[in-house]
Amino acid sequence: MARTLTVGIAGLGAIGLHLARALDAGVDGLKLVAVAARDHAKAQANLAGFRNRPAIVDIAGLAEADIVVEAAPAAIFEEVAKAAIARGRIFVPSSCGALLPRMHLVEEARKTGARIIVPTGALLGLDAVRAAAEGEVASVTIETRKPPRGLVGAPYLEQHGIDVLAVKDEKTLVFKGNAYDAAQGFPANVNVAAALALAGIGPQRTMIEIWADPHVTRNTHTIRVEAAAARLTMTIENVPSEENPRTGKITPLSILACLRGLTSTLKVGS
Ligand SMILES: NC(=O)C1=CN([C@@H]2O[C@H](COP(=O)(O)OP(=O)(O)OC[C@H]3O[C@@H](n4cnc5c(N)ncnc54)[C@H](O)[C@@H]3O)[C@@H](O)[C@H]2O)C=CC1
Ligand SMILES: O=C([O-])CC(=O)C(=O)O
Known part of the structure; x- marks a missing residue:
């Protein structure tokens, strides 16, 4: 049987909180272990009803997880990416526009054995x-x-x-x-x-x-x-999400589907 991959999420907004809830509800082969949030008190409240409450950590702490999902403002993309890539993790960015002027991170990842997996996000095809x-x-x-x-x-x-x-x-x-x-x-x-x-x-x-x-x-x-x-x-x-009208509701679902594809025995689509 494939081993369970641990997940850390940066940002608990329209994408991160929905993804965290879905992972907490239970997904074979994936376990949410850590989140990083700007507002710790709000994060505590948001996580209160979780079955297995993840640790609230700083950005560097997220990279203890096998998979680091970035679901934060583009301004902190580089910090999250660097921490995950330096530790050779699987880095899944939401703010992938911020990757375009930082393609050197792909070279860094090659050196450390990290992978950068850009989800389809709010797009298709x-x-x-x-x-x-x-x-x-x-x-x-x-x-x-x-x-x-x-x-x-x-x-x-x-x-x-x-x-x-x-x-x-x-x-x-x-x-x-x-x-x-x-x-x-x-x-x-x-x-x-x-x-x-x-x-x-x-x-x-x-x-x-x-x-x-x-x-x-x-x-x-x-x-x-x-x-x-x-x-x-x-x-x-x-459909725009309630929390952030810029972000389509499908985005956290797409990231969840992407993460499932990292562990599932049957994977559909390239
Ligand atoms: N790839 C795609 O198809 C899509 C990407 N996005 C992008 O994904 C990113 C996240 O989107 P949303 O969840 O809608 O944003 P959001 O604004 O709803 O949530 C971002 C969260 O990050 C938190 N945050 C801010 N600074 C932080 C820090 N230093 N450490 C930890 N958390 C911090 C905020 O408090 C907030 O809860 C954005 O950059 C957005 O543009 C959004 C939609 C589609
Ligand atoms: O959710 C959407 O429609 C797309 C979006 O915000 C993005 O690509 O950043």
Whole structure:
């Protein structure tokens, strides 16, 4: 029988708390042992009803676990990543946009034996994109449409004086460019574009449009891939989570599915 892998989670917000609850409910081959939180008192309260309460530790302490899931603001991505990678752990980032300017971490991981596993997150179809990218790919695009409040606070909007909450009637294109620049300008909004770029043809060639759309209630992402082997067109419409409207509810579920795939005997999808 495969051994149980222990899990540590950085951040107990829209992603981390849901993932923690799901792991505590019981998943074969996985055991939640540690969490890191900004607000310890709140974390204690959130963990109060858990069957097996994980330890509340600092970021370095998380790396005692076999798997370190980062579910925190992008600002602390590097700290979490470095601690996990230095100890040779399996690092599963949510804030994968923050990985794009830090690809040296992949080289570090190669040296320590760590693995970096980027989950599909709020997106879909990365199995097909990866397959297509084993062959010739002409183009990869993603169009993201979010209710305006799902984009509030993005540095790009602030730098360009764009008030998305003033978008009331017509959907408005607020960004068009490559995935690398989108990840810098919208670190809490389009990690999906970073995951797509890493799965396919890289952050410079992966193009993204970001729309503030007052007519959608869901965070909607459409991927188009033109490849020699196939043409892909896929859309996901995510229900925003109550805790954080920028984050689709499917994200912690996707990470849970990803973690299950690390231990399950039967694994479906590449
Ligand atoms: N890959 C993907 O498809 C997606 C990625 N994301 C990204 O995942 C990350 C987490 O998203 P959410 O859970 O929605 O965010 P959130 O804001 O709901 O939760 C983040 C949590 O981290 C905690 N935190 C802040 N500083 C901390 C520290 N120093 N140590 C430990 N915890 C700390 C906060 O208190 C909060 O509870 C964000 O960067 C977000 O942009 C979000 C949605 C989809
Ligand atoms: O949940 C979503 O729709 C996507 C998201 O926030 C992200 O990629 O960062």
